[in-house]
Amino acid sequence: MVHEESPFFQVVHGILIDRRNKNNTPLHCLAHALNPKYYSEQWLNEDPTRVPPHKDMEINQERTKCIRKYFPNLEERNKVNMEYAEFVGNNGDFRDFDSIENRYAMDPKAWWVLQGACAPMLQTIALRLLAQPSSSSCAERNWSTYSFVHSMKRN
Numbered sequence: 789m790v791h792e793e794s795p796f797f798q799v800v801h802g803i804l805i806d807r808r809n810k811n812n813t814p815l816h817c818l819a820h821a822l823n824p825k826y827y828s829e830q831w832l833n834e835d836p837t838r839v840p841p842h843k844d845m846e847i848n849q850e851r852t853k854c855i856r857k858y859f860p861n862l863e864e865r866n867k868v869n870m871e872y873a874e875f876v877g878n879n880g881d882f883r884d885f886d887s888i889e890n891r892y893a894m895d896p897k898a899w900w901v902l903q904g905a906c907a908p909m910l911q912t913i914a915l916r917l918l919a920q921p922s923s924s925s926c927a928e929r930n931w932s933t934y935s936f937v938h939s940m941k942r943n
Contacts, residue, residue: 814857817841817850819917822910824899827876828892842876858913871907881906 821841825831832838841847855872859865874880878888887903894902897918904911 812846812850814850814854815917817847818854818913819920821847821851821872822875822900822914822917823896824875824891824894824903825896827878828888830892840876842872864909868909868913871910875907875910 820826823841827840827842832840841851855865855868859868875882881887882903884903890899890903897915900911900914900918904914
């Protein structure tokens with residue numbers, strides 16, 4: 789299959805990359821890193837190219853930036869980082885069979901409510917972030933603008 793790049797492709801590709809980068813903020817990366825599903829064996833085995841968030845360089849760097857902003861105090865930040873290490877490594881109370889098995893099956897917020905008591909600082913952040921509803925309003929706004937430019941009547 790031959791891939792020919794056209795100017796149109798470059799424009800569309802640029803728009804898609806810009807949109808992706810707008811949604812790739814430290815806060816989004818922290819929310820991704822705190823979603824227990826992305827550490828489960830079931831999710832990781834669905835696609836051989838998947839890696840857990842703590843092994844993804846970009847997500848890890850952005851998560852670190854967010855934690856630094858959220859916890860300017862070094863002592864608190866170290867405590868949160870230790871809790872994150874426990875969470876990622878399935879150590880301490882996170883080693884419990886139900887905790888590990890439910891990472892894939894349960895809603896992330898519900899999982900943190902049930903399993904996060906051993907990491908109170910991390911649990912607080914996770915519940916705030918993962919309770920936020922996803923929204924398609926940005927995409928809807930784009931399509932609304934697009935409909936002004938390209939419509940059946942105008943074309």
